Amino acid sequence: MPDIDRTPAPVDSRPHVVIVGAGFGGLACASALGGTNIRVTVIDRNNYHLFTPLLYEVATATLSPADIAEPIRRILSRYPNVDVVLGEVRGVDHGARKVVLADGSFVPYDRLVLATGSVYSYFGHDDWAKIAPGMKTIENARQIRGRLLMCFEQAEMSRDPAQQRALMTAIVVGGGPTGVETAGSIAELTRHTLARDFRRIDPRLSRVLLVEAGPRILASFPEELSGYAERKLARLGVTVMTGKPVEEIRPDGVTIAGEFIPAGTIVWGAGVKASPAGGWLGVETDRAGRIPVAPDLSVPGFEGVHALGDTVALPGDDGAPLPGLAQVAKQQGEHLGAALEANLLRGEAMRPFRYRSRGNTAIIGRNAAVFDFGKRRLKGWLAWVLWAFIHVYLLVGFQKRILVTMQWLWRYATYQRGARLITQETPAPFAKTTASPVAEDSQPFERRRSVG
């Protein structure tokens, strides 16, 4: 592919800010720069902004992908100075001040904002990624949904009780908010939604394991809320295993603290690492791949380059790096947008960023969520209602708010879920043939008990 400038807007005397990534941070930065006399180009490899906090609801068959994804162009179309490029970034040529795309074309910048987020880290076991998808992309969520539902179909057809038991076991690795939310939602799916739809198996007997290597789940929350979440999960039917490191993940199960547990569905929520933006610059990153940034979110040694969100390590007031939360990225994006405007148009110095926590939350299941506002804590029904209101409010677009609210009310009233689809991208080994055994090395189906 030849050497093409992909900038949508014509070159003129305005300064040009290029933002890579249209997640919470990148979008907030672009919006803050919207309507100013600065040229802004947002580059993302997807055409949509994904509301990842609700991705577990796609994976567990409540919501459709489109309910939590809004076209980036649509969100930014009101700002004539902001353009969108759909493209995969391959690197940054800071000498030439260019972002290089996968096809060899480029986007030149005056200021660069790296807001590329994080990916799941498998602690050196990259082969686990295929077996135990995380909760980062629509494709991940569809894969988990297909696998989960397919396991029940296969269990219904199986004549081998051991295999049925394996297929009806889901293991969620990692006891953070995503793991807790996913495990709770899978348990409700099996106990209620699927309960009466099968003849030979009873989905209510399925097992959901939440495995955490550390001493407690929701480690970033106060102990009191961890304990509450553990009790609530137990009541939903989730077996919480803390202090149990995962040693191996195979297509047919997980080895946890020396014991192999056969499972049909395995979901990963154990650790994240920064996206490879650090590598593009060639800066030294921390162990999680994060770029160390100055308090004004600039990358030391790279004049005019800034980074934010999950892709950076910026110490908070307590000296520890700020957590990888949507609200951190969002506040940083808003801050950086305003600071860049002041700097580029009025020559003001870049201001340091300061994080103001709005509170930390996780949902466990029906009528149960936790909030940590620092001094105050909230749990139970009220926390759950608050969680729902906040998440609907934070969705981009009025239509999505209505659709998600509707589907939640529907699920609340009926225990049914509207998106129980096994579509054909469900990967092998689970869906090659609909009746294939759970993994290559497991026993083939046997006609142990004849029918009747």
Place this chain on the structure above:
Amino acid sequence: MPDIDRTPAPVDSRPHVVIVGAGFGGLACASALGGTNIRVTVIDRNNYHLFTPLLYEVATATLSPADIAEPIRRILSRYPNVDVVLGEVRGVDHGARKVVLADGSFVPYDRLVLATGSVYSYFGHDDWAKIAPGMKTIENARQIRGRLLMCFEQAEMSRDPAQQRALMTAIVVGGGPTGVETAGSIAELTRHTLARDFRRIDPRLSRVLLVEAGPRILASFPEELSGYAERKLARLGVTVMTGKPVEEIRPDGVTIAGEFIPAGTIVWGAGVKASPAGGWLGVETDRAGRIPVAPDLSVPGFEGVHALGDTVALPGDDGAPLPGLAQVAKQQGEHLGAALEANLLRGEAMRPFRYRSRGNTAIIGRNAAVFDFGKRRLKGWLAWVLWAFIHVYLLVGFQKRILVTMQWLWRYATYQRGARLITQETPAPFAKTTASPVAEDSQPFERRRSVG
């Protein structure tokens, strides 16, 4: 895979009816047999029933797949005598009275109902299927949606006016209801939904071609309604080309009546053929692959085997085979279910089926639809409202009705569409890299006009 009986229900003295396919016909038959003293097993390769009449709305970014797909188990779970098997049928061993699945397992039957529907026919050009998907599956619809949206992204990035023009051209082959609905919906998408979201291109200048080999579109409707549809389509911006056979389809365009027209998106709606159920039995089919059935929907020479819907050729009152419509399949399913019950439980003879047309309809776009009730005809706004009411009413599940209604009202009020996602299953050549040229043999991007 060993020789396993997949029947979910235990064998007992009840007769066993096996239905292959959970489309309109198969589901109607299963429901009619629901609650009777007959064992019923429904086999489908998907876990959901798909409301195909609205699939074009998934392909054109209004609805999500889950809005028009309901789990088969969910629909039938109220009937304890009806079981569901998720499986791909490979053949029928009528000597042994067994349906054979792809993995070698089987389901034995006393009576067999083949309700496997139709697939798109490319008139011997099977290689066209990848380039020009039809409108039969969720995967098809997602593919078309991704391609359509990706073309505009690529056009925005292109610097070559000829290539932009090609990318902004969509060709719909076949002027039947599906073709008309798809072309109208694409035109509205480009004229309204996408209109203001791009900077370098104006989506309103895109071309939508509806190509029909015969003398008029909507050939199964009265001429008056064809004319109306053609005028309405023209007003929406669709170029209707009748009497123009498609000679070749390539990844970069279509040759129509000797002229090659470059296009980014090509949709096929030109012809269908029956699914391969006829081949399973080894019966001689008609040219469209349909099984000739007796008036009672039995397959001559195969005692206890029945077939219905798009997969059969049954002459109507006028002697011509009944059309491949959902209502035909549905009425046949209901009839066959009732007839099988009467025959199996009360020894009554199988009754002949008689079709009662409820009218034929097609939607063209906003405020424009046509109805043909035989003696009466309806077109315009009222037809459009009636179309919407009927389609919402026919959806399975209250939640889906609400969701689809909501999204239609939203689109009507705002011209916006909620499902504008390019997801990663969008196939090459369009999505390999986001800025790849439209096809391998087209010219690479050139930096013809420098930016600025």
